[in-house]
Amino acid sequence: MRPPNQHLHLGHLLANQVGTEVEFEVGGDLFSAHKCILASQSTAEFFGQAGKGSCADRRHGAEVFKALLHFIYTDALLEVHEEDKIVMAQGLLVMADRYAMERLKLICADMLCSYINDARTAITTLDLADKHGCRRLREACKKFLTDNFARVGP
Template identity: 55%
Template sequence: MLYSLSRPPARPRLTRSVGPFFFFLLFRCPFHARNSSPPQLTRAPAAVPAVFRAELFAAIKEGRSTNDPVRIDAMEPQVFKALLCFVYTDSLTEMKQEEEATMCQHLLVAADTYDMERLKLICEHKLCKHIDVGTVANILAIAEAHRCHVLRSACFAFLGRKANLTAVMDSDGFEHLNASCPSLVKELLAMHSMT
């Protein structure tokens, strides 16, 4: 089933008051985010990402206790908190406007890692609104790495204007894009040589 980015499929919300999430019990197994202390949690998640389930079953298969913490070191605590908030409430936490683009980039990566397609689509949609000369190179690299075709197309549309591409080519972000995705840079330059 294909979903529109403008209206992701809705799921019923459990609650808005979910509290802090740096510690979370899932089938009685605690998850700790890096540099966090374990606050209390009283609600069950609306949907358990398959990767979390796989981690739990791997721990059981390896003979580890389900009471042993499963460490998640690949993301910042505030990103993990937002990810868990989404798992529990099916909505994103409130973000300051100036932090939204960065947080959505991190959440998109986490959503792809944990196979949370709805969260990935929501982040992709929000990032489309943050494309500008200062962000487009990084957003395009993320879109390419995580197979976000709509976001990639939005970046290409922005860079399709010669003035935008010229401004971006003078930025550090373009150097990063060239180093991480040289084929994208070639595609962009070929697109402009045709016009």
């Protein structure tokens, strides 16, 4: 029996934009999507005013939004350069919180936990965790700061 490949079919739908009903303008780029697929992954209002067919999202960069759509369609994260992983995970966490995508939020929080290795990162990540209700990420930041107080303290 072949392994499931539904994610490949959905990824193909996203790439070819066949039958899309909604558009998002993000950072000057236009993204098309399928309402039913968005709705299947998010309980939040994803379609702007009453599902009008387009939405301008200026709060997040186009690359982060592209990664969000990729995750929605394929249940996988886009590959990014190592130096972009923290920023991508932060942006995706914010969007996952906004669109009530708990699984993506947990994945991003786990990724960010692995990058807590200095005081600056711990403090900025702690702020992000507080703003978006990521208890486990918050605790990881606090633990790092507590364990390393002698190094990062006054």
